[in-house]
Each structure stands twice: as structure tokens, then as C-alpha cells.
Amino acid sequence: MGRFSRESFVIRDKDVLREDYEPENLEERGEELDEYAGALRPVVQGWQPNNVFLYGVTGVGKTAATHVLLNELLETTDEYDDVGLNLVEINCTGLTSSYQVAVNLVNEIRSPSHPLTTVESPRSTMSETGYPQKRVFNELYDDLEDIGGTVLVVLDEIDNIGGDDDILYELPRARSHLDLDVKLGVIGISNDFKFRDNLSPKVKDTLCEEEVLFPPYDATELQNILSKRADQALFDDVFTSEVIPLCAALAAQDSGSARQALRLLRKAADIAQSESIDAGEERQITEDHVRDAKRAIERQQVVDGMHSLTRHGQYILLAMCTLTADGDTPERTKKIHEQYTKLTGEFGSEPLKRRRLHDHLSDLTLHGILEQVEDSSGRGNYNQYKLDVTFASALEALEDEFDNLGNLRRKAVRNGLIDSP
């Protein structure tokens, strides 16, 4: 059997398990779809669209529901001459300000692949910074006016912009204020329930006309979703009867996210698949594969997180590792700062101030690399931190970034934290 055999044992169609795969029918979201569709109905009549806000944690079908409904809506409006429906959709991941969202909207409209780009006015895209904010909004209005008809602007993961909600104020304003010939609707999709509360009052009034809540899936719903997907993606009888309930249960406990559940199943299938190839015969997916998958996914996320740290983030993680090797964790921020300051000295770089260290530490905590621990000394509510990943994986990640960690590794071996290489 060759190393690159095309034979596939477990997986029939891997695409069906991919994160970006969107089924034509969305399971278990009947009520939400009805409510959502109701909010979009004015579009069919050619009326001013509602602004719609969708709330729910990641992986509960908000984006999928949007695509399902908007496709239906496009098909329906195609039947009528008097409604010209156009869509502009962007994902706001990584965009931290209204300014950036506006620039990305403009660029999306102008991107050559966008169906709304007209041949007559091939405007060039804007750079991400440099213009006054006013200018960017004006360009956006101009573009929207050129498109005309009914325009639905979909802002996925809009909570990324945090408190800076200018764009949400400006977009609805564009339709009434600039007497444009455009019927404009905004669809905002947020993973964060609190996002609504943080919006300024002027935005809340106009924008939150319709809201649809997407609750997390429970284990039963996840099982149903997974079964449907597994039927397509996997060969028959390649998994034991506990596999799907287990994936569903693990995901339901944690996030209620279908994305997470599918990720587990896919990874478990991957593992079983490569075992099968090694063995040269089919190996069923088992509970153990799912548990291995869970571990592998978590480890990968943390390792990715560690590699994307800034230089000082790495110093701080290194400081935490040395403290751990000395058996001193959990440790108060003060001691962490001392250790960190010593380390930066050794590497000939200036240490950050105390305040900034706090930010880095809570950042690392947020990414699951450190864990904040209750202070046991009885004194005040001070923060203490310890590694929330194995020492081995932290050291491994750090060794990719630093050269001289031999001492640290030896000390860790002496203290039984890791095995000798």
C-alpha cells in the first residue's frame, strides 16, 4: 500500500464535514427561520427592509440561516421586475472599528468578484487606513447609490467592533437622510448577547427593529444534525453507536455549537481514517477516537495561540514556565512581573510596565494558555496564575521562538515535569 493511496476507508465525502459547508436545509432551526423570514418579508413587497439583528453563540446556525433565507429571497424577488435585490456581505472578524468595517464594505462592493461591480465604474479598492472617516462613509454611500434597488448589508460577527458603533448609526441614516434611491437594510449577526446593551441609544432605536435569538443546540438536536451529516459524509456502519451521542454531548456541554460537534466528528473520522490506512483495513470510529479528537483539537488551538503571541507575550509565558519549573505556581502577578523583568534583562530587552503585564496575563488566560486561580493566602482578591496547558506543550512552543532553553528543560526534567528527550 503506497503512502498516498487514494483508497478511503471511513470518509466518503470530506467536504460535507468542513466548517464552511452549508447544507440546503437547516435542521432544528424551524422557529428561528420562520421568525427571521418574517422580518425579511417586506423586501418581497418592495418595501423598506427591516433592520434585523441575530444573536447567538458561535455555531448555532446564524450565518447558515442567513444564507438559506437570502438565497430563497433572491429567487423569489427574481420573479418580480419591480424588486431589485442586492446583497453585500462581509465578515467582521478581525475588524475592530467602524472605520475598518466601512472600508471593507467598500472593498467588498468593488471587488472584481462581487456581482454588483459594474463594468462602467470599475473603481479601485481603498487601503485600510489613511483616509478620514468621513471620506470612507461618503465613498460607501456613493457605492450604495450606484447599486440602487433594495440592498441588504450583512455584517457577520459584528460584535468584533466593540463599542465603536458609528457604522451602525451611519448605515440606517444613509437611507433616510441622503434621499438616496436605495432601500437599505442592515442584518447584523452577533455572537455576543451583551453587544446589544453596549450599543449607544441612537443606534439601538433604529437598528434593533427586529431581533432573532438563536439558542444553543441541546444534545438531542446536535445528534440529529450530526446523523444527517454523517450519512452523507461517512460510509455506512463506520462508527459505533456511541460516537454521535458522544460528540453531541461533549459539544452540548461546552458550547451548544454544531460547529464544535462537527469538528469533533471530523477529527475523529480523520484519526480513524489514518489508522485504517496504516492497518490496510477499515477501522471503525470509536468513542476513544472522539476523545482523542477532543484532546487533539484543544491542543492545536492552544499551540496556535502560543505561536501568535507577541514577543512580550512569549517572555511572559516563558516566565510562567520558569516559575512552574521551580514549582512556584500558581503565583501572584507581582512575582510574575519580577521573574519576567529578570528574563527580559537576560535577553537584553526592556520590560513592560506592571499595568501592561496585567493585560497580557488576562489575554493569555482568555486564550486558555494560563489559568487564573483563587488566591489561597487569604489576602485580598489578588490574581494568581498558573499554566493551563501542559508544561511540555508550552515549552515546545517556546523552543520554536527562543534558542537557549536548555537549562529550563533540564530543570523541568529534574523536577519530573517532563521526560528526558
Place this chain on the structure above:
DNA sequence: GATCCACAGGAAATAGTGGCTT
């Protein structure tokens, strides 16, 4: 019980980088 200590974390200012306009 008033005061102090040591820290957490918010808000605003600053520095450095890089693009845009005139």
C-alpha cells in the same frame, strides 16, 4: 472604626508605523 496597603483594572495620553492629500 478609621486608615493603610497592595493590587485590579478603567480611561486617557503617548509613541511609533504607515497610508493619503496637497
Place this chain on the structure above:
DNA sequence: AAGCCACTATTTCCTGTGGATC
């Protein structure tokens, strides 16, 4: 080239908190 503009990372300043201390 000068003067804007926005971004990110960081520093400075400051308020609040809860146990410790007097």
C-alpha cells in the same frame, strides 16, 4: 515634504476594593 489620518502597543494616571493594621 508637510500635515493629516487611523492603527496598535504601551504608559501614565487614577479610582475602587477588601483585608490588614493601628
